[in-house]
Amino acid sequence: MRAPVSDLPLVLDGVSLRAGSITILDRLNLTIASGAPTLIVGPNGAGKTRLLRLCMGLDRPTAGHITWGGRADSPMARRAILFQRPVMLRRTTAANIAYALALAGIPRSERAERVGALLERVGLSDLAQRPARRLSGGEQQRLALARALARDPQILLLDEPTANLDPAATRSVEEIVQSAAESGIKIVMASHDLGQVRRLASHVIFMVRGAICEQGKAGDFLDHPTTEEAAAFVRGDLVI
Amino acid sequence: MSDEFSALQLILDGDAALFAIVKLSLAVSLSAVVLAAVIGMPLGALLGLSRFRGRSLLVVLLNSLMGLPPVVVGLAVYLLLSRSGPLGTFGILFTPTAMVIAQTILIVPIIAAPTRQTVEDLWVEYRDELTAMDVGPAGRMATLLWDARFSLVTALLAGFGRAAAEVGAVMIVGGNIDGFTRTMTTAVALETSKGNLPLALGLGLILVTIVIAINAAAWGTRIWSERQVG
Amino acid sequence: MSFRFASLALAFSITALVSVASAEERSIVVASTTSTQDSGLFGYLLPIFKAKTGIEVKVIAQGTGQALDTARRGDADVVFVHAKAQEEKFLAEGFGVKRFDVMYNDFVLIGPKSDPAGVKGKDIETALKTIQAKGAPFVSRGDRSGTHSAELALWRQAGVDIGASKGPWYREIGQGMGAALNTAAAMNGYVLSDRGTWLSFRNRGDLDIVVQGDKRLFNQYGVMLVNPAKHPTVKQQLGQAFIDWIISPEGQASIAGYKIDGQQLFFPDAEKKGS
Missing domain, CATH: 3.40.190.10 (Periplasmic binding protein-like II)
Structure with missing residues (x-):
């Protein structure tokens, strides 16, 4: 069953995450609305992964509020997340997708057809019966994407899905993400790859040390960064 | 025929009584393994995934119960099933059913304890993914058990080995009745007490051979299916 | 899939058991x-x-x-x-x-062929008294069995208070007749056995009958x-x-x-x- 209400916009209001005396995320204020992809950009350790987990609802903030479409208790049903290293269930490629479909409440009779369509969509039709754990890194990311898409999400959160992939695999993942965005799914993707930002982003959130340093349209961020840190990052200098 | 070869001779002769004993031993121990798996695996998974006060105590207890002495289990089941016991009305003392019950109790911890460990370890890896997929508690247990299936084969084999090898419990609750509740192990005990040591040893060797064969088959199946599923 | 298989196996094993039980x-x-x-x-x-x-x-x-x-x-x-x-x-x-x-x-007194206590052919009372006096190894069932009862009665008749004179020579094993004979064979001891078990016993080692035919050995x-x-x-x-x-x-x-x-x-x- 699909919740009739929307998870968008996703709003973070003064959200902080602390572990003991360490501040991981510091008073984030953020609104993610429907539309073209938003990329969360920043150096390693900036808190991108933590932010995505909060957006998914996997972790709770230690301060502040998160709302999805105005509700604080929205179930995860219409969100999906792709981890940097997704876990492949010990079964075939097709069975991994069928598993996600079953969880999404798709009746058994419709699953085979949907599995076929999703395999087609991520280009894994030939590997349907291959054990998922024996797929290559890029293939595993594409399978994880198919699993995420099986949930028919409104928001798809991705945590540097191409970080460990070669250019060809990166391209095929980006193509799937692109087409998902075109089909109306809100993409929120973490990346520290400026080329990827240029290729995919419509909107950029730039984070440094757990805080949002700058946000705006991708073109503005790349061509006219307003903060020193953003300018250094775009130039390719090390930002710590 | 010389004593040393009497057990071998029984096999070569296709001795019906011997085969009945082997069949009963396998039927009882395999039934116990199936039942113990049905009980012990969900139990282990549940314990592996739950967090509550006193959980560590329960884990220690479960691990300790792996060393449950068969004769203690046998005695407890005997007192339960005896006509004078609380479950006496069923009249199942001195039957294969009683033996299955005793062995099941004996090996539930042997299956549940490693299942708990395996599921708990796997949960560390799967937690985020399954939580993000909104998998409920029952679904988590089922998924983790299924994905841990190759490791769990080892737990099943340990349970089977224990069941097939024990004599204390089946002797007490089965009564070692000729042609009815006599298993490989009670037959070995009987032949030993008759002073028929070569035959006892021969029967013991047959038992060990069967256990090795079953382990080899299970291992082979595991390797084969791991290759299939990766 | 796993559960379907498990329930199938369960049903199978229960059927197997019931068919055994109905016999x-x-x-x-x-x-x-x-x-x-x-x-x-x-x-x-x-x-x-x-x-x-x-x-x-x-x-x-x-x-x-x-x-x-x-x-x-x-x-x-x-x-x-x-x-x-x-x-x-x-x-x-x-x-x-x-x-x-x-x-x-009847019961028979079994002992090593070498008969270290020198009781061969004696009546049972003398034989037991001698074994106790010489502290020759004696294996007792110690399991409240019929043979054990008979043995205790024989000690009494022989005037030996076995409760008081128990020593390392007197080994209570708490097991069946066959186990007692195995033990006696292993330690070259004396043991009271029923004749039937003795005759069918295969692991005699160096043992033989040393006392038999005494009417007190009736079983x-x-x-x-x-x-x-x-x-x-x-x-x-x-x-x-x-x-x-x-x-x-x-x-x-x-x-x-x-x-x-x-x-x-x-x-x-x-x-x-x-x-």
Whole structure:
């Protein structure tokens, strides 16, 4: 069953995450609305992964509020997340997708057809019966994407899905993400790859040390960064 | 025929009584393994995934119960099933059913304890993914058990080995009745007490051979299916 | 998928068990002694009885004391044991219906061929006294079995207070007849055995009979139906059928017909009737 209400916009209001005396995320204020992809950009350790987990609802903030479409208790049903290293269930490629479909409440009779369509969509039709754990890194990311898409999400959160992939695999993942965005799914993707930002982003959130340093349209961020840190990052200098 | 070869001779002769004993031993121990798996695996998974006060105590207890002495289990089941016991009305003392019950109790911890460990370890890896997929508690247990299936084969084999090898419990609750509740192990005990040591040893060797064969088959199946599923 | 397989296997194993259990319709449980089983008597007798009546007899072989306890709990239909004092106590408590003599054999004192205590050919009282005096190794069943009861009675008759004079020479093993013989064979000790078990025992090592034929070594077996008034689950008719047969001329002849190496093991004496 699909919740009739929307998870968008996703709003973070003064959200902080602390572990003991360490501040991981510091008073984030953020609104993610429907539309073209938003990329969360920043150096390693900036808190991108933590932010995505909060957006998914996997972790709770230690301060502040998160709302999805105005509700604080929205179930995860219409969100999906792709981890940097997704876990492949010990079964075939097709069975991994069928598993996600079953969880999404798709009746058994419709699953085979949907599995076929999703395999087609991520280009894994030939590997349907291959054990998922024996797929290559890029293939595993594409399978994880198919699993995420099986949930028919409104928001798809991705945590540097191409970080460990070669250019060809990166391209095929980006193509799937692109087409998902075109089909109306809100993409929120973490990346520290400026080329990827240029290729995919419509909107950029730039984070440094757990805080949002700058946000705006991708073109503005790349061509006219307003903060020193953003300018250094775009130039390719090390930002710590 | 010389004593040393009497057990071998029984096999070569296709001795019906011997085969009945082997069949009963396998039927009882395999039934116990199936039942113990049905009980012990969900139990282990549940314990592996739950967090509550006193959980560590329960884990220690479960691990300790792996060393449950068969004769203690046998005695407890005997007192339960005896006509004078609380479950006496069923009249199942001195039957294969009683033996299955005793062995099941004996090996539930042997299956549940490693299942708990395996599921708990796997949960560390799967937690985020399954939580993000909104998998409920029952679904988590089922998924983790299924994905841990190759490791769990080892737990099943340990349970089977224990069941097939024990004599204390089946002797007490089965009564070692000729042609009815006599298993490989009670037959070995009987032949030993008759002073028929070569035959006892021969029967013991047959038992060990069967256990090795079953382990080899299970291992082979595991390797084969791991290759299939990766 | 895993669960479907598991439930299938479960259903299968339960079916297998039920089919085993349903075969026990016309059957009785006889609590008896290790000597009747280890000597092979039941293995010889029961097929004859089954062919005649179709009744399956399931023998639980325990020591006499334990066999009587099993019956006291209502877990047997018939007891077939050999310790008259214990049997009469069982009857007096109301657990048995009536006791019948079935057969006898005799006890023999087994010891090393070298006979370190020098008791060969002596009467049993002298032999036991000598063994105790010399501290020669002696293996006792120590399991409240009929043989154990007989042994204790013999020590008493010999004037030896075994409770007081127990020493390292006197080894109580708490096990069956066969185990006691195995132990004696391993440590070259003396042991009291029923003749039947001795004759069929295979692991004799250096052991042989050292004392036999003493009338105090007489070993009487009796059979009793467990009292249905105490335990309504007792299969009265089938149990009585077994008792009737075993004390009948045919049953008695079958007992006399059981021989090992041409030697008769048990001597039927049901005519005398019992208490």
